[in-house]
Amino acid sequence: MSSAEKNPDRINRFRRKLERGDFSLLIEHPSPGDDNDLAAAKERLALLENALKKIDAFECSLAITDGYGRENSFRAIEYGAGLSEEERDRHLMYLSCRSLNREEKQRLFVMASENGLPNIAVAGGSPGSLAGGIREMRKTCFADSVNTIAELKHDLPDFCIGAVTNPMQYTSFALTGQYAKLMKKIVSGAEFVVTQANWDMLKLQSLLWYMTERRVFIPVIARLVLLTPEKVEAILENRMPGVHISPDLQKILYEEMRFSRRQFEAAQYRRLALQAAGCRLLGCSGIQIAGADTPELAGIVADIVKGALREFDNFEDYLEDYNAYLARAEMAPSSDSFNLYDRTLRRNYPGPDQPPPRMNPMEDPETGGWEKFMYSVRKFFFSHASSKDAQSHRLLKKLLVSCRGCRHCRLVENEYVCVMNCPKRQLNGPCGAVLPDGRCTYTGDECVQHRISRYACAYGNLARREEYIDRNDEE
Numbered sequence: 312m313s314s315a316e317k318n319p320d321r322i323n324r325f326r327r328k329l330e331r332g333d334f335s336l337l338i339e340h341p342s343p344g345d346d347n348d349l350a351a352a353k354e355r356l357a358l359l360e361n362a363l364k365k366i367d368a369f370e371c372s373l374a375i376t377d378g379y380g381r382e383n384s385f386r387a388i389e390y391g392a393g394l395s396e397e398e399r400d401r402h403l404m405y406l407s408c409r410s411l412n413r414e415e416k417q418r419l420f421v422m423a424s425e426n427g428l429p430n431i432a433v434a435g436g437s438p439g440s441l442a443g444g445i446r447e448m449r450k451t452c453f454a455d456s457v458n459t460i461a462e463l464k465h466d467l468p469d470f471c472i473g474a475v476t477n478p479m480q481y482t483s484f485a486l487t488g489q490y491a492k493l494m495k496k497i498v499s500g501a502e503f504v505v506t507q508a509n510w511d512m513l514k515l516q517s518l519l520w521y522m523t524e525r526r527v528f529i530p531v532i533a534r535l536v537l538l539t540p541e542k543v544e545a546i547l548e549n550r551m552p553g554v555h556i557s558p559d560l561q562k563i564l565y566e567e568m569r570f571s572r573r574q575f576e577a578a579q580y581r582r583l584a585l586q587a588a589g590c591r592l593l594g595c596s597g598i599q600i601a602g603a604d605t606p607e608l609a610g611i612v613a614d615i616v617k618g619a620l621r622e623f624d625n626f627e628d629y630l631e632d633y634n635a636y637l638a639r640a641e642m643a644p645s646s647d648s649f650n651l652y653d654r655t656l657r658r659n660y661p662g663p664d665q666p667p668p669r670m671n672p673m674e675d676p677e678t679g680g681w682e683k684f685m686y687s688v689r690k691f692f693f694s695h696a697s698s699k700d701a702q703s704h705r706l707l708k709k710l711l712v713s714c715r716g717c718r719h720c721r722l723v724e725n726e727y728v729c730v731m732n733c734p735k736r737q738l739n740g741p742c743g744a745v746l747p748d749g750r751c752t753y754t755g756d757e758c759v760q761h762r763i764s765r766y767a768c769a770y771g772n773l774a775r776r777e778e779y780i781d782r783n784d785e786e
Contacts, residue, residue, distance in 0.1 A: 323400045325372065325430045326471040329503055329530040335597025336616055337374040337403060337532065338363065340604040342390040345383045352385070353393025360394055362606030368617040371609060374599045377407035377436065388419050392426045399427045403473070403599075406463075409436030411454040413784075420466050432473035432505050433459050433496075435735065435742045437552045438753065445754060448734050455784055457495045457739040464500030473532075474501035477553055477743035478518040479509040481648035483674040484764040485741065485749040490521060491764075491777040492740025498780070503530040505599060507553045507743050510560060510582075511642035512589050512633070516659075517651045519594050520668050523660070530596035535586050537602035537612065538579045540568055552744035552752050559641040583612070584619035585633055592626050592659050626659040644747045649674055676769040685711070686766065689727035697723045719783035724775075726766035733759040738781040 328335055340359065343352040363371040373394070375387040387404045394402060406419065423431060433456050438448045456474070463472050474496035480486040493504065504522075506515060515533055522531070536542065536554065543564050546554050556564070567578045583600070590598050603612040623629040633656075652668045661667050678686075689711050692704065701720040708714035708729075712722060715731035721738075722729065734753045735742050741760035744752040749761040767773045 323429050323471055325401055325403060329596050334591050335532065336369050336613060337372045337597060337599040338604055338609045339374045339376060339599055339601040341376045342385045342387045345385055349385060356390065356393045359606060363609060366610050366613045369613040371613055373402040376405040386419060388423045388428055391428050396427060400429055403430045403432055404428050406431050406433050407436035408454040408456050408459055410452055412452050416462060424467055430471045431463060432475060434475045437744060445734050448753060453735040455738045457499050457780060458782060458784055460496050460501050461499040471502055472500055473503040473505055475505050475743060477507035479507060479511055479514050479747065481643055481747040482749045483649045484761050484768065485745055486651060488741040488760045488764045494777050495739050495780050497527060503532060505532045506534055508534040508536045508601060509555065513655045516593050516655045520652055532597045532599050533590040533595045534599045534601065535583060537583055537600060542602060549752060555747055557642050557644050563640050580615055584615050585637055587616045588619040588623040588629055589633060591620055592623065592629050594660055673768050676765045678769045686727060693722045693727055696720045721781055724779050726763050728759060728763050730759055
C-alpha cells in the first residue's frame with residue numbers, strides 16, 4: 312500500500328506552498344554515486360534534513376537531484392527514501408531521463424508511490440563522461456522528458472509534477488525551441504517549472520513575461536548556484552552542461568579570485584542575495600540553490616535569503632542596487648544576442664496602467680542557397696514519409712538526411728531533419744544543455760532542434776512546432 316493510500320486526506324505541503332504563493336527555498340543535494348553505501352548515505356541525508364528543520368531564518372526544503380554530473384549514481388527517488396516519512400511531502404525529487412527505459416520508469420514510479428515521495432521534477436539528464444565519444448553516448452537511452460511527464464501524470468495523478476527549462480538562450484531559434492518544448496511539458500501535465508541556473512535576470516524575466524502573455528499561470532522556481540573557484544572552472548570547462556558564464560562575468564569573477572577566498576565568498580553571497588531578491592520581485596515562486604548542501608552552508612544561505620527579502624521589498628530599490636553591483640556585467644555571450652522583449656529589468660511586471668510588453672520579431676533565418684535546395688529535395692522525396700513504413704526509401708533517407716533507422720519516421724513533422732541525429736535523441740525540443748548560440752554541447756555542431764526551428768521559421772511552420780508532440784519514444 313502506498314503512503315497516499317495510507318493517508319488519503321494528507322495535504323501535499325510542497326504543492327500547497329506553491330499554490331499559496333509562499334516563497335520557497337530549496338537546497339539542492341545530489342544523490343550519491345553508486346560506489347557509496349546507500350544505507351550510510353541515507354544516514355548522512357537524515358542529518359542534513361534534521362539540520363534544515365532547525366534553521367529558523369527560513370523554512371527550507373531539499374531538492375534531491377539524480378547525481379548531476381556523475382556517470383553512475385543512485386536515483387533520487389531511491390535516495391529520497393532515507394528522508395523521514397512524515398516530512399517527505401515537503402521535498403522535491405528529480406527524475407533524470409538518462410538511462411530511463413520503460414521498465415526503469417515503472418520501477419521508479421512504483422517506488423515513489425510506495426515511499427510517499429509525491430513531488431517530482433523531470434529533467435533531461437546529462438551523459439556524464441564523454442570519454443567514449445559521441446558514438447558511445449548514442450548508446451545511452453535518454454527518455455523524452457515531455458512523454459515522461461505525461462506518463463507520470465497518468466500513472467500518479469495526485470503527484471505534483473514539474474518541468475525543467477533553460478531560458479538562457481541567445482538566438483531566437485534556440486529560445487523558440489526551449490519555449491515550445493516547455494509548453495509541451497505544461498500541456499502534458501507539468502504543474503510548476505524549474506529554470507536552468509544562470510546569472511541573467513533579464514532572461515528570467517523574459518520567461519515570466521512570456522508565460523504571462525501565454526496565460527500560463529504556474530509557479531516558477533529559479534535555480535541559482537553558489538559559486539566557488541572550483542565551480543567557476545567546472546562551468547568554464549563545460550563540466551556543468553547548460554550552465555554558462557559570460558566573458559564579462561568571467562573577468563569579474565577572476566578579479567574577485569585575486570583576493571582571499573573569504574573575500575571571494577563574500578562577493579558570491581552578495582551576488583546570491585541580489586539574485587534571490589530579484590527572483591521574488593520578478594514573480595518567481597521560489598529559488599533552488601546549488602552548492603550549499605552542508606548544514607553550515609544551508610544555514611548561511613537561509614540567513615542571506617531572509618535578509619535579502621527584507622532588504623528589498625520594492626522593485627525600484629532593488630534595481631538601484633542591482634545596477635550598481637551586477638548590471639555592470641554583460642550576462643549575454645555577445646553584443647548581438649537576441650532578447651525576446653525590450654525594456655526588461657526596468658519594471659518587474661506590467662501593471663494595469665502600463666502597456667503590455669511586446670515581443671521582438673524573430674531573427675531572419677540564415678538559410679543559404681544550398682540549404683534551400685537540399686530542403687526542396689528532401690521535401691520532394693519525403694513529403695509522405697509519415698504515412699509510409701519507416702524503412703521505405705531507407706538508402707535515400709540515409710544519403711539525404713543521415714537516417715538512423717527510426718521505428719517511426721517523423722521527417723515531415725521536423726522540417727525533413729532526422730531528430731535521431733541528436734546525440735540524446737530529443738524528440739520534442741532541445742535539451743537544457745544546448746549552448747547559448749544554438750550549438751550542441753556534445754558535438755559542437757548546430758543543435759538538431761535549433762536547425763528544425765530555423766527551417767520552420769524560414770518556411771512559415773513555427774506554429775506547428777509547439778502543437779506537435781511526438782509520443783513515439785525510441786529506445
